Amino acid sequence: MALGSTVLMVPVLFMTEAKRQIRLKESQTMPGSSTVSLWDETSEEVYQASPMTADVTTDLAIVGGGYTGLSTALHAAQKGLDACVLEAHQIGYGGSGRNVGLLNAGLWLPPQDVRAKLGGEQGTRLVDLLGDGPNYVMSLIERHQIRCELTRTGTIHAAHSQSGFKDLSRRAEEWVRLGAPVKLLSREEAAEKIGSSAFHGGLLDARAGTINPMGYVRGLARAAQAAGARIHTGAAVTRLTKQTGGWLLETEGGAVAAKAVVLATNAYSDDLWPGLKQSxxxxxxxxxxxxxxxxxxxxxxxxxxxxxxxxxxxxxLRRDAADRLIIGSMGSVIGGAKGLSERWAARQLKRLFPDLGPVEFEASWHGQIAMTADHLPRIHRLDEGLYTPIGYNGRGIAPGTVFGKAMADLLTGGREADLPMQVTGMRPEAARGLKTGFYQAAFAANQMLKSI
Incomplete structure (x- = not known):
């Protein structure tokens, strides 16, 4: 998944209806659904963690059972740390189980812009690390035999307009200079790869691929547990307190005393640490x-x-192993069967593939992305022995995995200077409430406009 730097301006007349439509339940699933996403049902990986039933003492407590948390647990356990994962719901409940499943290289920003924002040395290190991110994820999938429908045929960033193609040309030029296996596709080449003539070209990245995202996150949990990590689901942390020699995390099922803590909740961060969800x-x-x-x-x-x-x-847009077409966009699911989101999807598929004919829909769902103003992730040191990697801006799979490994390296004797991002303190996102409300309304209005 990726996120643009600006949002389409929409006519004011749509705003009132848009705001009414987006008042959805916080469950993040369609009304009546008991599953997180389609991936919850189609994943070949099945993982059952145990609930918290007693107090625990551990080296490292990890809050959140997604890509970052489970990668941290896996790599920490492999390095000899006793690690304990606390997940409030089920493994992959957050963005990891609701992901599109595009295993992309790099960040949303072009590599030259990453270097410009971070400086040459740090920017180059991050570009190199995340450029190799899909390869590292694929190596974990192979090593641990994770059943997640991995494809290795790349992903395509498709140009919606001539200006979009110009942007892709700039990206391609820099990636090629860096030796990356990317190819700028002409309009005709993109049409052949996609099966639609609606695009002005595209950028094919051979480093990338697709996965069943729930299968991958469950596979990480299985691998982490096999390496010695303890994983508990239904274990919402209600209080986090600093104490002599570490931290105390309280849950309804028991307390965890830990020397260090990683908050791996990303876009699903709550009020456990004051101000985190405002960042x-x-x-x-x-x-x-x-x-x-x-x-x-x-x-x-x-x-x-x-x-x-x-x-x-x-x-x-992607096509899964069972030949479903899965189409998505920014915003929430609005309505159930035959609702606005399904009408939007039907209209977009008809536009892209006029010969396809009418289709039936099987599932709808949505998740959350943590967006930062500069579209770069963060690693915050919240206190001594308390860290949070956050703000992947829609690129959770490879960065979450790589940042999790980096946290494990740090907590087993590494240096903060070797982390993918410079460690910073936390600060609130400017005008967060206004931005959130505007984006939600704009995205809902976009569905209405494109459903007509």
Whole structure:
């Protein structure tokens, strides 16, 4: 998943209706649904963690059972630390289980912009690290035999306009200079890869791929547990207190005394640490999946690359292992069966693939992205022995995995100077409330406009 730097301005007349439509339950799932996402049901990986039933003493407590938390636990356990993961709901409940499943390289920003914002040395190190991020994730998938429908055919950043193609050309030029296996696709080449003539070209990144995101996060949990980490679900941390020699984390099932703590809650951060959830702007991203379409989609994404576009309110599209088309965009699911989000999806598929014909939809869901003003992630030192990597801006899979490994390296004798990002203190995102409300209204209005 990725996130543009600006949001499409929408007519004011749509705003009132948009605000009314986005008043959704915080469950983040469709009304009546008991699952997190389609991936919850289709994942071959099945993982059951145990609840908290007694007090625990550990070297490292990790709050959050997503990519960052479980990667931290896996790598820390492999290095000999006793690690304990506390997840309030189920493994992959947050963004990790609701992800689009595009295993992309780098960040949303072009590499030259990352260097400009961070400085040459630090920027180059981050670009190199995350450029190799998909390769590292794939190595973990192979090493631990994680069943997550991995494809290695790349992803395509599709140009929604001529200006979008110009932006992709700039990105391609720099990635090629750095030796990355990327290719700028002409309009005709993009149409062949995607199966639609709606785009002005694209950027194919051979480093990337697609996964079943819930399968991957459950596989990380299985691998972490096999390495010796303890994992508890249904273990919401209600209080975090500093004490002599470390921290005390309280849950309804017991307390955890830990020497160090990693808060790996990202976009699902709550009030456990004061001010943390004010340090980013939450953005919803929704997806709608068709029923399996079989031979009808043989010419759509025939090599199964996932795509996302250069639009200011971007959308994504992929074809899963069962030949479903899964289309998504910024915003929340609005309505259930035959609701606004399904009408939006039907209209977009008709626009992209006019020969496809009517389709039925099987599932809809949405999740949250933690967006920062400069579209760069953060690593905050909140207190002695208390860290949080946060703000992936829609690039959770590879950065979450890599940042988790980096946290484990730090807490087993590494240096803060070797982390992917310079460690900073936490500060609130300016005008967070106003931005959140505007984005939600704009995204809902976008669904209405594009459903007509």
């Amino acid at each position: 980013f702007v939450p953005i919803h991203y929704f997806q709608v999946a068709t029923v399996p379409l079989g031979a009808r989609v043989a010419n759509i994404l025939p090599e199964r690359q996932g795509i996302w576009d250069t639009g200011q309110i971007m959308f994504s």
